[in-house]
Structure formats: C-alpha cells, structure tokens
Amino acid sequence: MTAPACCHINDVRAAAATIADHIVRTPLIAAPWSGGDLWLKAENLQPIGAFKIRGATNAIARLDPRARARGVVTHSSGNHGQAVAWAARWRGVPAVIVVPEGASAVKTAAIRQLGAEVVVVPAEDRAAAVDEFTARRRLTFVPPYDHLDVIAGQGTLALEVLDDLASIDTVLVPVGGGGLISGVGTVMSSLSPRTRVVGVESELAADARDSLVRGRRVSWDPALTSRTAADGTRATVVGELTFPIMRATVAEIVTVTEDEILAAVSALARRAHLVAEPSGALAVAAHLAGPSRYGRSVAVVSGGNIDPPVLARALCESMRKDHSLS
Template sequence: MELVTISDIEAAAKRVQGVAVRTPLLLQTWDPRKTLWLKPENLQPVGAFKVRGAFNAIGTLDDAIRARGIIAHSSGNHAQAVAYAAQRYGVPAVIVVPDGAPRIKVEATRSYGAEVIEVPMSELEAKTHELAVERGLTLVPPFDDAAIIAGQGTVGLEIAEDLPDVEVVLVPVSGGGLASGVGTAIKARCPQARVIGVEPELAGDATEGLRLGHRVDWPVADRARTIADGLRAQPSDLTFAHLRKVVDDMVTVTEDEIRDAVRTLARQARLVAEPSGAVTTAAYLSHAGELPAGRTVAIVSGGNADPAMFAEILA
C-alpha cells in the first residue's frame, strides 16, 4: 500500500492556497503551563479543516471527470467542504447525509448549492455508491483517499513552519484522514515531535486497533453515543496504515471532559468549537499525565456546533 509523502502534501499546499485559510497558532496565555498553542481550523470558510482535503481531491481530478459532477457522504463537515469546493470549481455536487445529522451542517451544505439527500445512517455508503453509478458522478470520500489525506496534511505543514520546535501535536482521530496527513507532515518536518491522536472514549476504535495492531470494528450504535458527532467514523485500511506509521500514541477523553473543553475554548480562547473540535484541548486539560511535556499544539478541527447544544454546554 502506497502511503502519502511530504511531497504530496507540499503539492496540496500549493493547490489549496487562497482557498483554505492559513490558520494561525495561538499561544494560550490563560494556560498556567504556557505550553499550549491552538490551531483554530474552526476559522476555515466551512468552519472545519475538511475544506483542505476536499479542495485538493477535487483539484486532482481530470477536467472532464470533474465537470460531470461529484458526490460525497458525510455527517456534516466533509459535506460542507465538498459542497463549497465544488462551488468554487463550478461543478455540480450531490451530498448524502445521515438523517440525524445536525441541521446547521445540513443547511450550510445546501447553502453552497449542493443537492442534499438524507438517508438512515446504515444506508449512507450504499446510497452514495448507488447514486454515483446511476448519475456518473465521482466519489470524493471523507478520508479513505490519498488526495484527501494530503490536503489535510497541510495543517501539519503549517504547524511545522510556524512552530518548528513543537514537541507535541494533538490531533483528533475519526476516519483518520487528518491524523494521517498531519502525522506525515510533522514526522517529515519536525521528527523530534510526538504526534498524539485523540478520540472520545465512546468511539475509541482506533485506540483499541492501534493497541492490538489491527483494525477493529465497533458497531455504529456504539460510536453514535458520543456527543462528538464528527468523530464517529472508523479508519480505513489506508488511514490505519498511516496511523500505525506516524501516530506515536492515542488518548481517549470522556464526554464530560469534552464538554469542559468546549466551555474552556469559548470562555478562555474565545473560540467556538464543536465537541469533535474540542477533544484535543480536552486531552491537554484532563490527561496531562498521559502526554509528553513540552510545546504542544492542539488542533481545533471544527466549529460547527449545534446552537442549542452549544448553549446547553455553556449554561
């Protein structure tokens, strides 16, 4: 299996330049250890890092194939990213979403001009593939794709350029595309740094799989228990191979720790983070004993929080 290289990520960086925001590293002065920098990917045009991978993947397609249209399936952030990238490229997009996806993400996806089709979670991938064949559309997967991984890796490239003496990088893990790309970039540019993946305890399949040395399958119903709706996917063979190579360790966080981190990010860092985007901060705040010491970057992967849930957490 061919893994993504630093050259692939560097090429992706040129492709997404001017579309993806180069988010800053923000030193958190409220942190008593003064060792925490946040990478606020919630400030991207679609509110999450996913725009990087989507734009890179669509950009690598042949012009004729791209013009026929693209299709994707997602619980929300990838959906918005693909819809936004398709709009920028001027091509039609169909997005298949689970019928329980947060409304804010579904409506935002529609606002970029995509056709949105809602189906039960268990039918998500099957319906997507059925429509792709039926309409001649090209699938842009949420993580199981080298171009997606390379695009997400541009987050790590920016971290390495802005804080070359970084010692720890905390990255959320779901399907593993972000961690695969970030880990590849960090290991190439900052080999002294340790890359730590973070998952909710209730969706800790990658943590278990890496401990056992092979992918494990957690039932959808089990993974759906976590409030972090963007972290309910499982790694593919491709992303798991990357994770085994470039992730040094994994940490899992509880639902209460995630909520506490959402509150801290809002009140101390002035950042709106959805639960999935807050897990790395949760790991830093609540699991210091499990993490290496030193200059730490926590990636805030998204900020598309459901308004009612966000208000309830802050109350």
C-alpha cells in the same frame, strides 16, 4: 517512525500549492490559560468552519476535468459535506451530499446553503446511496478520509504549524476516520520526527485506539459511536489507507470523557474566544486533562460548526461547576 510509501511529504507540499488561494492560513494561538505550553491551530476559522476544506479542495482540484464536470458525491455527517459542497461550487460543478438521519441541523443547513443537493438516508444506507449516484449519474466519489489527495490536503495544516512554531513536543489531533491525523503524521515524521503525534477520541467512540492497540482495524457498532457528542468523529472504523499511516506515524491515541469534551468547548469559548464543536475540542480536552504529559503542544481545533443547544449546554455546565466551587 517514517510514513509508508503510500503517502509522501511531497504530496502534502503539492497540495499546499494547489489549495493556497482557496483556504485560510489559520493562526496558531497561544493558550496561556491551559495550564501548560499549549498552542491552538484554529481550523474552525476556515470558510466552512472546519479543516475538511483542505482535503476536499485538493481532491476535487486533482480530478480529471471530464470527471469533475460530471459532478461529485460523498457521504458526510456534516463538515466533509460542507467542504465538498464548497469546493464543488468553486469549480462550478454539481455536488450531491448523502447525509445520515439525525445529523447536525446546523451542518446540514450549511451544506444546502452552499448549493449542494442533500439526500438524507439511514446511517447504514450511506454507502449504498453513494454507489447509486456514482452508477446512475456517473458522479465521482470524494471519500471523507480514505483517499490520498484528501489526506495530503489535510496534512497542509501541519506544514503551517511547523512554519509558525519551532521545537514542538506533541501535536494533539482529533481522530475520526484518520484522514487528518494521517496527513499530520506524514508531515511530522518527515520534517519534525522528534514531535509526537497523539490522536484523541471520545471514550464512547474509541475504534482508532483499539485498532492501534490490537494492530488491526477494529470496528465499533454505530449504536455505540453515536452516543458521543463529537459527531464528526463517529466513524466506526479507521480507513484502509489511513490505518497503516497511523501505525507508522502516530505515537498513541488517548480518550476523553464526554464531560471533558464539553468542558473544553466551554474553555475555548470563554478563554480563547473560539467557537468549537465537540469534535473540534477533543485535542484541547486531552491537554486540559493532563497538560504535564505533552510538553510544548499544539492542539488542532478541527471545527466550529456547533449546534446552539450543545454550545449552551457546555457553557451552562461550566458556569454551574464554577458556581459550585465558589
């Protein structure tokens, strides 16, 4: 499979040079406790606790200087908002983050701490609020995933993976709107075509799976996707730009249960000493559910911004199950 013309490996390489001094080159960590040959790409160790810093930093760096000086706006449930706020602060420009009601308190507080203006609206009003800011204050919209500079930035983590580990059978990637997996797919299809790129979603928010199966973008009702604890992947439909890239470069998308997601959060904390949010643990959850399926694998731990009660619940559930088996 080859990536379509809208996304090139050279775009990802250029992004890597652009952002190199402003992100962490995250480690690839062996997971011998996983039941298979698994390695963890620990993006939860980024300055904002998630991979989103890569795409936002690249996109804001590449803006026309006059547009960048006026400021940027985005909508986000948390991690992309933090990434835009962080990159805007680095560039010394204003940032407005439109956050849906009910978003993670940890992530929303972090956005404010980075100096961005936070505007909370009902989830269905996010796009309209962004449109208002772009019209009234002439801010530039930095999309969460459906933007070529964002996709190229996210793909830089795959360049690091290939630098660190040879002969990879499978890369497991969490899927929301498709920006991360599109970037990873672009790199793997160009540099390691034998490596399968497998997306992972919660079974409660499986719009990307349905889209690939049906060959067209399938939208899920927000009332359905809001049920999953993996709040970073509650996008109701994959992007117009990301979908064709996914079709060309992604082998399949698998789903995991909510119990499997929380078990992966616990396993990462207890066995790998990594704090992962539910969205960040999706890829590990898929591997733990069927390690023999994937061969030598890399799971992207995409984020670690977890609300304390969710982490406590995951650990308590894991301990309860351990005690019931003993």
